[in-house]
Amino acid sequence: VCGQQAFRTEPRNVTVRAGATALLKCEVLRASGTVQWVKDGLLLGPHRSLPGHPRYTMTGDENR
Secondary structure, rough: OOOOOEEEEEEOOOOOOOOOOOOOOEEEEEOOOOOOOOEEOOEEOOOEOOOOOOOOOOOOOOOO
């Protein structure tokens, strides 16, 4: 059955101590495009290491 892409797991707000790692989990069903993160209206881009933003990284299967 075909369908539109949708979140299987949506990111949720997390609270951590200063300097600690925050992990935001996200999973997309039927992905049909490039996954990109946006923070405060700023598009961070589709790359695993985000140029200009060394504190942010994406992990997981690049092919999904």
